[in-house]
Amino acid sequence: MKISKVAIGATIAGVMAVAAIVIILLPLQSAPITNIRSTESCKGSASCFSGTVTKIVDGDTLDVENTRIRLALVNTPEIDEDWYGEAKSLTSELCPVGSKAVVDEDDGQTGGSYGRMIAKVSCAGKVLNEELLKADMAEIFTNFCATSEFRNEDWAREYGC
Ligand SMILES: [Ca+2]
Numbered sequence: 325m326k327i328s329k330v331a332i333g334a335t336i337a338g339v340m341a342v343a344a345i346v347i348i349l350l351p352l353q354s355a356p357i358t359n360i361r362s363t364e365s366c367k368g369s370a371s372c373f374s375g376t377v378t379k380i381v382d383g384d385t386l387d388v389e390n391t392r393i394r395l396a397l398v399n400t401p402e403i404d405e406d407w408y409g410e411a412k413s414l415t416s417e418l419c420p421v422g423s424k425a426v427v428d429e430d431d432g433q434t435g436g437s438y439g440r441m442i443a444k445v446s447c448a449g450k451v452l453n454e455e456l457l458k459a460d461m462a463e464i465f466t467n468f469c470a471t472s473e474f475r476n477e478d479w480a481r482e483y484g485c
């Protein structure tokens with residue numbers, strides 16, 4: 325009898341110790357990670373993250389946390405073309421270096437483009453891809469309408485997809 329009581333006591337103590345460890349460790353396991361799928365809206369299952377804008381390369385290309393991003397479905401003028409500077413300035417205004425951007429990788433183009441991730445970028449709630457089209461600073465890349473994850477979004481359809 326004595327032995328079994330001791331055994332029961334030891335078992336209860338053991339279970340409580342394990343429970344305490346689980347309770348302590350659970351919050352650590354659910355600590356936030358860089359993937360922000362649960363808190364911000366991203367489409368598909370490819371990369372989705374938020375981070376600081378670190379460089380504006382040109383109107384349709386920028387670095388977010390040192391990942392080079394090529395905007396999906398839009399094309400702004402190259403350095404030797406008219407409106408190059410204006411398009412780059414608009415991107416700098418909407419997504420200034422140091423501000424936060426949300427990057428939603430194009431699930432239809434996960435292969436990227438020349439080492440750049442193809443994505444939809446949002447800054448302060450505005451979709452950069454859409455704003456460039458609205459301001460007439462970019463053309464829609466109709467060649468990629470068939471493959472892009474974003475082809476059915478209002479802005480893509482409105483400008484030619
Ligand atoms: Ca996506």
Ligand SMILES: [Ca+2]
Nearest residue numbers: 399400401402
């Ligand atoms: Ca371009």
